[in-house]
Amino acid sequence: MDKLCRRFLFSALFYLTLGGLLGLVLLINPLVSFLPEGMIHSIEIGSFYLVVVGFLCFMVFGVSYRNIPKYIDAPLYSVKLAYLQYWMANVGLAGLVVFSIFADMWGSLLFEADADARAISAAIKPFQKLAIVFGALETAALFLFVYIIIKTVNAKVKHHH
Numbered sequence: 001m002d003k004l005c006r007r008f009l010f011s012a013l014f015y016l017t018l019g020g021l022l023g024l025v026l027l028i029n030p031l032v033s034f035l036p037e038g039m040i041h042s043i044e045i046g047s048f049y050l051v052v053v054g055f056l057c058f059m060v061f062g063v064s065y066r067n068i069p070k071y072i073d074a075p076l077y078s079v080k081l082a083y084l085q086y087w088m089a090n091v092g093l094a095g096l097v098v099f100s101i102f103a104d105m106w107g108s109l110l111f112e113a114d115a116d117a118r119a120i121s122a123a124i125k126p127f128q129k130l131a132i133v134f135g136a137l138e139t140a141a142l143f144l145f146v147y148i149i150i151k152t153v154n155a156k157v158k159h160h161h
Contacts, residue, residue: 004082008062011090015054022047038108042101049097053138058089061145068152077151081144088141095134103127 022043026032032040069076076082103124110120 002066004079004086005062005066007086008058008065011086012055012058012062015050015058015093019047019050019054022050036108036112038111039105042104042108045104046097046101049093049100053096054093057142061085061089064145064149068149072153074152074155077148077155081148085141085144085148088137088144092134092136092138092141096131096138099127099131099134103131 026040026043026047035043065076065082106127107120107124110123115123
């Protein structure tokens with residue numbers, strides 16, 4: 001169990017660092033001045049997902065999986081499901097960020113090249129669909145976390161009655 005918690009915590013720190021680096025890119029004017037507006041927006045979105053979902057959520061996952069069972073003096077409902085949730089959350093977040101950024105950047109480049117709106121939409125649609133699929137996986141991981149915690153707490157309540 002401690003290994004899983006450490007994985008979540010190190011992942012959280014990795015995502016914070018990565019999100020911070022993307023944020024730093026936005027602050028360094030010479031790097032940003034030549035980028036199209038859409039690319040800047042995609043970097044902002046990527047940084048946001050990495051910090052909010054990657055850092056904050058992963059930190060909550062790791063700390064919760066460690067402390068809630070200790071606090072209520074009960075085992076975690078399912079360590080196997082918690083590991084599954086870890087991988088779902090990582091893969092979901094990575095795919096969401098990569099394909100969201102890629103769709104925005106590709107669309108921006110095509111816009112800057114004076115492509116028409118239909119061509120841009122058709123070119124980025126596959127990447128947007130992939131971002132949705134990975135976003136759905138991330139959302140499923142969030143719901144799985146909620147399920148595991150509720151089952152852990154409810155199992156303790158049932159054992160007390």
